[in-house]
Amino acid sequence: MGVQATANLPAMKTNPKFIFFTDFDGTITLQDSNDYMTDNIGYGREKRVQGNQDTLSGKINFRDSFREMMESVSKPYSECIQYLVDNIKLDPHFKEFFQWALENNVPVVVLSSGMEPIIKALLKSLVGPDAEKMEVLGNYVKARPGKSIDEEGGWEIEFRHPESGFGHDKSVALRQYSSLPEDVRPTMFYAGDGVSDLSAARETDLLFAKKGHDLITYCAKESVPFTVFGDWSSILEKCKEIVEGKTTVQDAAHEGFEAYKAGKAGIEPIFS
Ligand SMILES: [Mg+2]
Numbered sequence: 001m002g003v004q005a006t007a008n009l010p011a012m013k014t015n016p017k018f019i020f021f022t023d024f025d026g027t028i029t030l031q032d033s034n035d036y037m038t039d040n041i042g043y044g045r046e047k048r049v050q051g052n053q054d055t056l057s058g059k060i061n062f063r064d065s066f067r068e069m070m071e072s073v074s075k076p077y078s079e080c081i082q083y084l085v086d087n088i089k090l091d092p093h094f095k096e097f098f099q100w101a102l103e104n105n106v107p108v109v110v111l112s113s114g115m116e117p118i119i120k121a122l123l124k125s126l127v128g129p130d131a132e133k134m135e136v137l138g139n140y141v142k143a144r145p146g147k148s149i150d151e152e153g154g155w156e157i158e159f160r161h162p163e164s165g166f167g168h169d170k171s172v173a174l175r176q177y178s179s180l181p182e183d184v185r186p187t188m189f190y191a192g193d194g195v196s197d198l199s200a201a202r203e204t205d206l207l208f209a210k211k212g213h214d215l216i217t218y219c220a221k222e223s224v225p226f227t228v229f230g231d232w233s234s235i236l237e238k239c240k241e242i243v244e245g246k247t248t249v250q251d252a253a254h255e256g257f258e259a260y261k262a263g264k265a266g267i268e269p270i271f272s
Pocket of ligand 1: 023024025026027032192193194196
């Protein structure tokens with residue numbers, strides 16, 4: 001049964017005890033590549049920030065707000081990719097984390113609301129050839145009717161889960177792992193920073209939430225176990241402790257909540 005359940009899960013091929021799932025934009029990268037495109041070659045920062053606020057307050061869902069952002073960018077797709085490769089930077093400690101993960105049989109799976117071709121191009125340019133060892137699950141891009149993606153106004157986003165208000169419902173992939181039989185199910189980590197991670201937050205054993213970001217408030221309110229990270233050096237340190245058995249995911253999550261309550265999570269604590 002275990003074999004059958006894991007047959008379509010590439011990250012299970014090496015029978016890992018731990019898997020690290022992660023958001024891409026603003027988590028692995030320092031800037032959000034989609035925000036960057038929208039602000040600089042799309043309809044601009046002001047409209048984009050308003051869209052984010054409307055998503056948080058529930059006026060519009062993430063999928064529709066994100067589609068509007070992408071529709072405001074008309075440059076040919078190949079130019080968009082090059083523009084981002086030239087401008088987006090990686091968290092300075094991610095590479096070190098990823099090397100450790102490769103050496104310790106901790107598969108890294110990227111779950112993103114961005115488009116796969118952009119994410120793969122950025123990872124390849126920023127991490128190097130090893131980036132191919134990371135599984136990337138995101139949304140897609142397609143040509144508009146009668147056009148090619150590499151002409152002006154020629155592309156549009158194609159959502160992985162068009163029926164979901166998230167566009168890509170990250171919980172779908174995560175549940176394939178969390179529902180595995182007890183004897184094969186790995187311990188699941190997740191790292192994220194924002195709205196696009198809400199659909200993932202409840203599904204893993206330990207969530208790393210980026211310091212000073214909205215995801216922390218959500219996790220504390222919804223009692224989702226989390227720990228706070230500033231950059232990938234703190235994620236690496238904590239993962240090492242857990243993988244080496246020096247601490248448990250439960251203790252790490254408890255620490256996260258204590259840090260939040262003490263006001264050390266870069267965000268004002270709310271007590272309900
Ligand atoms: Mg993000």
